[in-house]
Amino acid sequence: MGVRLRAFRAVMAGAVAAAVTAVAGCGGEVSTATPRTRPLQVGLVYDIGGRGDQSYNDAAAAGVDEAKRNLKGMRVREVEAAPGEPATRKVERVRALAAAGYDPIIAVGYSYAPALARIAPRFPRTRFAIVDEPTVKGPNITNLLFASEQGSFLMGAAAAMKSRTGDVGFVGGNPSPLVRKFEVGYVQGVKHVNPRVRIRIAYLTGPHDLNGFYRPDKAEKVARRMYRAGADVVYQVAGASGAGVFRAANDAGAWAIGVDYDQAKSADPAVRHVIMTSMIKRIDVAVYDYLAGVADHTVTSGPVVYDLRRGGVDYSLTGGHIDDIQPRLELLKQEIIHGRVKVSPG
The missing domain is CATH 3.40.50.2300 (Response regulator)
Known part of the structure; x- marks a missing residue:
């Protein structure tokens, strides 16, 4: 993942700020989700605030936007959370995307842990990633973590x-x-x-x-x-x-x-x-890196930690x-x- 991280930095040298204005190491088992050759159909479920929050969600959106520019044919379905919604809505949101054939599905924020814990085992051929949540685990779940x-x-x-x-x-x-x-x-x-x-x-x-x-x-x-x-x-x-x-x-x-x-x-x-x-x-980097791994069939399940050494956090x-x-x-x-x-x- 280090090679893709460096490549992403070169590509993103000015794109991240523009995207916002407009609106550890690798570990774990190799995912058992079956690789697919068709263009990626990505499901992106946001935390509260969604695209345009000028912070957390926008960072994830920037990574997906850059992946769309670089991964041929990739399509994205974005779904936002509502303030005060019950936890069952997140489960329904993730289930609906998986049932509709979206693969991979990226959940932005730890609040989606219960949803992935319930839905990922029911869709073993679908790849899932979750940002900032280390506890939910499975052979088709990647945890994108930061120091x-x-x-x-x-x-x-x-x-x-x-x-x-x-x-x-x-x-x-x-x-x-x-x-x-x-x-x-x-x-x-x-x-x-x-x-x-x-x-x-x-x-x-x-x-x-x-x-x-x-x-x-x-x-x-x-x-x-x-x-x-x-x-x-x-x-x-x-x-x-x-x-x-x-x-x-x-x-x-x-x-x-x-x-x-x-x-x-x-x-x-x-x-x-x-x-x-x-x-x-660098949620943008982690999301882009994950999508690149799905595209070239090198994605792993389990934790991927982005720290100072790997450029995952900075000032x-x-x-x-x-x-x-x-x-x-x-x-x-x-x-x-x-x-x-x-x-x-x-």
């Missing part, structure tokens, strides 16, 4: 280096295990640079409530309280709710940190200048706001890659 704690460590380090008040914040969509990895890495990064920095942490909903990723109004209120209390950098890991954090940062004349995408290129132009940097999670430089600290961040990045700095996922 989010490593990228978030660098965000914490950047926040501590740039903060003038010694007070920073973290706003998460919900305290699920996935989002907690970001928080844990962020806290480690802050404390590595300056143990005296205060860290304010808030979540928008409970651990099983996905509406926290679709409440920019609530995120704005939470971030405003942090800024008024003294924080001058806030890292948001809240999907479409992150737009509210950016608005609060703009009003406070403070910094915000984006996630998943280079949000200084994808967010509302009115707030891009307050996005100090973003923790880039953005748009706007030049962290140019002054980039050498220190690069040093930390290399220390993590070579094991001299250990980052715990939780």
